[in-house]
Amino acid sequence: MPRTRQATRATLSSVAQAAGVSISTASLVYSGKGPVATATRERVLAQATLLGYTGPDPAASSLRTGRCGVVAVITWDGLAAAFRDPYAVSLVDGLVSALDEASTGILLLPQSRHQPGHAVARLAATAVDAAVLLGCGPESSPVVDHLQARQVPVVTIGTMASSWVHRVDVDNRAAMRAAATHLHQLGHRRVAVVSLPPGGAPVAEPVTLADLLARSTDLETRERLLGIRDVFGPDVPTVAPHKWDIEGGKSAAEHLLSGQPLPTAIITQGDLLAMGVIAWAEHRGLRVPHDLSVTGFDGIPTPWWEGVLTTVVQPGVHKGEVAGRLVLDLIAGRTGQDVVLPTQLRIGTSTCPPR
Amino acid sequence: MPRTRQATRATLSSVAQAAGVSISTASLVYSGKGPVATATRERVLAQATLLGYTGPDPAASSLRTGRCGVVAVITWDGLAAAFRDPYAVSLVDGLVSALDEASTGILLLPQSRHQPGHAVARLAATAVDAAVLLGCGPESSPVVDHLQARQVPVVTIGTMASSWVHRVDVDNRAAMRAAATHLHQLGHRRVAVVSLPPGGAPVAEPVTLADLLARSTDLETRERLLGIRDVFGPDVPTVAPHKWDIEGGKSAAEHLLSGQPLPTAIITQGDLLAMGVIAWAEHRGLRVPHDLSVTGFDGIPTPWWEGVLTTVVQPGVHKGEVAGRLVLDLIAGRTGQDVVLPTQLRIGTSTCPPR
DNA sequence: CTGTTAGCGCATTCAG
């Protein structure tokens, strides 16, 4: 006895029977994988609407074909934190549009830093054709291990290197070096850095770049810090606020700009951080860029600021699309290539020669 | 012959066989739905890891149980557009956390305004236990019809009324009326409104509130406009920018503040719109609130502005959680109740008596 | 172009 509200749901076989054709013919009508006489097709379709049949049961079809049309997108540290950053949103946007062409959807799987194991349990219970790691550091290894055991292809956008996962990224070191070089050429010698917290532990009081580098496990962060070191050496004062957003930038600025002598420029690892630094600086009466130059990373729109942020522009949507195509290749069994995308240094109005 | 890279994947039955137990026993080990001797369980688990078995195949298990642990989240007009608004993100955040407790994930299904039918095709191909509509207006009816035919429970957060869908929302009319009343009590008599485009068609040049009301099909928008009309009558100048963000607010302000006499206050349908209005006003040398009062809607953080926006604060995360619980009830076959959540008018520094 | 035949991997009765 069925437990649905209506009587028994219509199935492909009941439709076929009603239309007086065999099940396989009816199946072909829906999959379009074989030739079916127009008259037959219409008869089947007519019976289908009559019986309220809405097409092949996805679960049954996945079981049979081994594909479910779903790609897991695994984020780190909660959804809200991840999507607060417009850059992450543009990544997902590109991903979605690429996957959409193959009728593949994305399943959001936020990984909480408090229950890292939970994500594995969740993942184990859901059918996915592939997975994409978004902003996941090495702490996501359990998830990757699980995926590998299941033979599910994994693509990471930035961060999280592993032999099993494919990567789409930019040359973070070169990109950041370009930004640093720009400042150096303007004449800046006293700079400070706003980075990401290594392993989730914020570093409020300034330490040296080398010090933070030693503690940072995240691949992308490391590369970028190296890019700065290439230009300004290992002793640059560096902080890493607890949050990856405007508030974080403000608190970072507060710590970096309280001592003497003040830096003439601040290099940040993200546009939101940069905007926070700018907001705090302006609040304190410092003019940007005249009294303080600031650089960002990502190239998100900042409509609430009058100026144009000097920043490394990453092709967010494009990166997502490339990742999506890579995912589709892997799902189809084709061999995928890791991809390194170009970035571009946009020189805006947040940098100028020091006073 | 299997087409996976390795030899044949391990299945429950192969694990059972290796452990010398029956399939059903092995199944119980994983589902925990029946008593299994500790020794037996361990033997099974040991063989499982030995064979690289990662747990019951989700597709097979969904076919059998009729549940797949996935809820579709349907957004309107592209993902990026939807998630650019922090309020939408907080909604999803709450939703995720509520669903997570039932080990249920969310599948993102952005509905494009250019191919509204596409979403139905996509949905038809994926297994879902329920669906949540986010910011979807009446144009989403095809999707709802499909869901109804499939007997899939649907919950909408704001917008999109239909006999089949359950709703979680706030009393938009009363909330907006409270904001309008606040301005009226301050002494404002010349106000203007920034709303949402009716049916996606922007209204750049000001029309009357009544006019826009007549064209608006979106439930939430209508209610809010009615709340304004309750206080200021039907003749308030109203625009509806093409984009629901800061840029949209700027362009709206440009049109509303170009004529004479200037309004002394602007009521917007969203915080981002409000921030855009403020940005444009300040850019033009108007001081907020002294020269122009501005109100928002939602209560998102606006860290880049020094002031505090006067706005209707909606419980975003909470709303998402409530929707999530409703979804779970419906999936479980329990009868769910529509919910109306309270809002709160936050009086900030963006409003004051007119000059 | 259409029908027949076999499972996909598992959860669940129901005996023992």
Place this chain on the structure above:
DNA sequence: CTGAATGCGCTAACAG
């Protein structure tokens, strides 16, 4: 506490 049997709804060969 354990095992044997049954089908969830569908797709993919293959034979007509």
